[in-house]
Amino acid sequence: MKRWLIRNGYFVTMEESRPVFQGWMAVEGTLIADLGEGEPSAEALESSDEVFDGRGLLFLPGLINTHGHAAMSLLRGFADDLVLQDWLQNYMWPMEAKFSGEDVYWGSALAAAEMIKSGTTTFLDMYDHMNRVGEVAAKSGLRAVLTRGVIGLCSEEVQKAKLQDAISFAKDWHGAADGRITAMMSPHAPYTCPPDYILKFVEAAHELDLPIHTHMSETQAEVEQNIRDYGVRPAMHLDRLGVFSRPAIVAHAVHLTDEEIALLADRGVAVSHNPVSNLKLASGVARVPEMLEAGVTVSLGTDSVASNNNLDLFEEIRMAALLHKGVTGNPTVVPAGEALRMGTVYGARAVGLEGKTGVLKPGMKADFIAVSTDKPHFVPRTDYVSHLVYAASGADVKHVWADGRQLLRDGELLTLDEEQIRFEAQACYERLRG
Amino acid sequence: MKRWLIRNGYFVTMEESRPVFQGWMAVEGTLIADLGEGEPSAEALESSDEVFDGRGLLFLPGLINTHGHAAMSLLRGFADDLVLQDWLQNYMWPMEAKFSGEDVYWGSALAAAEMIKSGTTTFLDMYDHMNRVGEVAAKSGLRAVLTRGVIGLCSEEVQKAKLQDAISFAKDWHGAADGRITAMMSPHAPYTCPPDYILKFVEAAHELDLPIHTHMSETQAEVEQNIRDYGVRPAMHLDRLGVFSRPAIVAHAVHLTDEEIALLADRGVAVSHNPVSNLKLASGVARVPEMLEAGVTVSLGTDSVASNNNLDLFEEIRMAALLHKGVTGNPTVVPAGEALRMGTVYGARAVGLEGKTGVLKPGMKADFIAVSTDKPHFVPRTDYVSHLVYAASGADVKHVWADGRQLLRDGELLTLDEEQIRFEAQACYERLRG
Structure with a gap:
């Protein structure tokens, strides 16, 4: 198994005991083998097949995008x-x-x-034709959490077929691509799936031992509809249906009462906070400081490009750090370190990959990125966590590794043909426009 | 005089009559000579000393940053x-x-x-030691609106010396660097300058025929203090003192009543909206849709890097387009085109450069930038204004021209030594930390 080593780099580990240092990191196969401050030992150097010079680079865990609909990138700017x-x-x-x-x-x-x-190494995707998304995930080298999102406003027959599709997809792909791909079960939202249909997803999730992902309380209007239709707010509704008896991650969670926040915390339900999409669609501003305070795991998602309009998770990190200060009037909420955790370690926890990715430490999957700091906006060298959150962007990402494999080198994709993709995506869009 | 021509480019002109097209643009000396759709005429090609291939590039007016304190870049992340x-x-x-x-x-x-x-060609700067900022502006090739910002909470003697410094600076630098540099007069803010001191700046501004720039109503606390001290809100206070008898631009303007918005509109006072800084410092969210509706010229500023923490004006443009939708609950406010105007044509109007910069049309100064569109986040080619506002960043800027001179080529600075600047800025910071 190949063992290689990075030296002379800065590392932002997201580990509390040793957050930022200059030093080295060893990778063996798909895993981080070791890392430490200063110079690696002679022994560590000798046992490495390759040594990578990390000068001018800042290494951190690959970012984790916990809510999206990748295929909708075809509708950017439409x-x-x-x-x-x-x-x-x-x-x-x-x-x-x-x-x-x-x-x-x-x-x-x-x-x-x-x-x-732009530095994302793990993404959660909810859509249709998921086999094709699985193919992309497998080929790209990304870590992926994939789920067939099902809208249940249809005949019982169609409902059955969609549920079966979701189950088949999960069975076929959970653990695929050397374990890089995992699956979830996804009733689309409380307002698009009747309660008895949601119950079937909960049942399937128990049988397959999979988490559940759903949209929840993105708009005030859907919350009001939920109260009209079912007599309770969406979090209580989903709880009653057993959704939170599974590990669960809800996207958006913009309109929550204190009681709902307490319920999510109590049930261990994670939230995918999508601040840019929520602003662009005028859905509102989620109560992130209160959720964090209550102990809810708050991660970050871009949602689709149709309401974002890019997939740069650095922007979501920065927006999470900025927005809640301005809206609450308290400049100490969601400090830089917390925002970066939302994009890394909390993201891993939210999608069931805690202990596998989101942190740089021995035994974790080698999912990490290198950001070039030889740029004006990284000067002076005061606080690299601050710079990553408040000054950097995805365009600063120079190299990317996932599962120990390099996916980006000097800004060039190694597993995907970018020119072909841009050409084919444009052609798809033009066909769709007719 | 050198005449050169760009062909095969896309142009976002910010002119209402012909906003976006594929075509060509001719530059002569410091000015845009002509531009048009499709191919340039044989005559236009023959009369050009040089032809630049604009394939894969999107040309737009250089961005205009209407409020900042450049030197504070030394405090990034501090x-x-x-x-x-x-x-x-x-x-x-x-x-x-x-x-x-x-x-x-x-x-x-x-x-x-x-x-x-990151694509800015004009910046407004308010600080101390302004001769040194003037030197940087002259050397860099940027267009600059410079002003000695004066805090008047000091002895009468010191007040006098500072006012004299501000006047001398304005006299020395207004029209300098082939007219690229203009000056303003700047009492720092109503809460840092006694009324009689502000009056002296108004008098000087009249004598020198210069506009006035000041901070106004950034925080709720300073508004309350103004009411306590002077019995009126800041806009009425400045109006009474004659500040708005000059062309004026106020920075922030976060906390305004309807009456204040009407007053700014009536007096033709421009606003520099600094959304990122206002969020980061938890100052609040300015009433931008209401100001635009009332006819106030709303431009964009980064404020200093200490509260931003970068100078990428694309981020302010995007934030202006996103934030006000989310906060007002109306997804149609500050649409993409309006946000881009805030960063270009409204910026020029705000700093007294309307008709000179901020628009691509014949007779305007050749201040423009080229953004590379050969990137995933510019696909598909649906709406380039949308892509610039919602998907792009300053990192997409490949070439920059100001006053007809190229300042950035393929991402490399032509007028400044970036490596030296990064080294010296780091050294300054370390000396300051002691």
Whole structure:
């Protein structure tokens, strides 16, 4: 098994005991073997097949995007600045209805290319034609948490077929690509799935021993509808249906009461906070400081490019650190270190990969990125965590490794053909426009 | 005079009559000579000394940063996530008190390097040791609006000396560097300058025929203090003192009543909206949709790197487009085109350069940038204005021209020595830390 070593780098580990230092890190196969301050020992150097010079680079765990719909990258810039129902009914849904497996493949490949280039090594994706997303994940080298998102506003027959599709996909892909791919079960949202249908997903999740991912309380309107239809707010509704008896991650969670926050904390439900999408669609501002205070695991997601409009997780990290200060009037909430944890270690915890990724320490998967610090916006060298959160962007990412394999070298993709992807994605878009 | 031509490019002109097209643009000396769709005429090609291939590039006016303190780039990451008074009294002011002219020079040079690399061609700067900022502006090739910001909480003698310094600087530098540098008069803020001292700046501004720049209503606390001390809110206070009898631009303007917004509109006072800084310092969210609706010229500023922590104006543009949607609950406010105007044409208007910069059309100064679109986040080619606002960043800027001169080529600075600047800025910071 190949063993190699990085020296002369700065490391932001996300470990509390040793957060930032200048030093070295050894990788063996798919795992981080060891790391330490200063110079590696002569023995460590001798036992390495290769030594990588980390000068001018800052190494940190690969970022974790905990909510998205990769294929929708085909709709970047197609419709912006519209009222939600107009946007959905007249732009998104008609286009998405036309998506073939081929469109999903190239849209997801476009997303994978963008994610790797901007430093994401793990992404959660909820969509349709998920076999094609699985192919992209396998080929790209990314770590992926994949789930067939199912809308249940249809006949019982179609409901059954969709549930079966979700189950088959999860069985086929959970543990695929040397374990890089894991699966979840996803009823799309409380307002798009009748309660008895959600119950079937909970049952399947128990049988398959998988977590559940769903949208929850993105808009005030859907919360009000939930109260009208079921007499309770969405978190209590999902809890009653047993969704939180599984490990669960809910996307958005913008409109929550104190009671709902306490319930999520009590049940160990993680949240995927999508600040840019929530602003762009005017959904509102999630109560992130209160959730963190209550002990809820808050991770970060981009949502799809149609409401973002990029997949640069550095932006979500920065937005999480900025937005809640301004809205609460308290400049000490979501400090830089906490925002970076939301994009790394909390992300891993949220998608069931705690102890595998999101932290640089021995025994963890070698999922990490190198950011170039030879740029004006990294000067002076005061606090690299601050610089990563408040000054950096995905464009500063120079190299990326996932599962011990290099996916990006000097800004160039190694596992995907970027030029082909851009060409095919453009062609898909033009076909969809007709 | 050298005449050269760009062909095969996409152009985002910020002109209403012809906003986006594929075509060509001719530059003669410091000015845009002509531009048009499709191919240039044989005559236009023949009369050009040089032809530049614009394939894969999107050309737009250079961005305009209408509020900042460039030298404070030396304090990037020095202190974050603190309560305002703690941050100011225990971190910013003690360090700034130690700034020498040399520190201001290298701090401003660091800022100039970062601004050029991220697509800004005009910046407004308010600080001390302004001769050194003037030197940086002259050398860098940037267009600059410079002003000695004066705090008047001192003896009458010191007040006099500072006012004299501000007047001398304005006289020496207004129109310098082939007209690239213009000056303003700047009492720092209503809460840091007694009324009779502000009056002296108004008088000087009239004598020198210069605009006035000041901070206004950044925090709720300073508004309350203004009411306690002077019986009126800051906009009425400044109006009474004659500040708005001059062309004026106020920075921040976060806490405004309807009456104040109407007053700014009536007096033609421009606002520099600094959304990232306002969030980071927890100052609040300015009422930008209402100001735009009332006809106030709203431009964009980064404020200093100490509260941002970078000078990428693309981020301010995106933040302006996102934030106000989320906070007002209306996804149609500050649409992409309006946000881009805030960073270009409204910026020019705000700093007294309307008709000179901020738009690509014949007779305007050749201040423009080229963004590389051969990247995943520019695919598909749906709407380049949307992509610039919602997907791009300063890192996509490949070439920059100001006053007809190229300042950045393939991401490399042509007028400044980036490596030296990074080295010297680091050294300044270390000396300041002692």
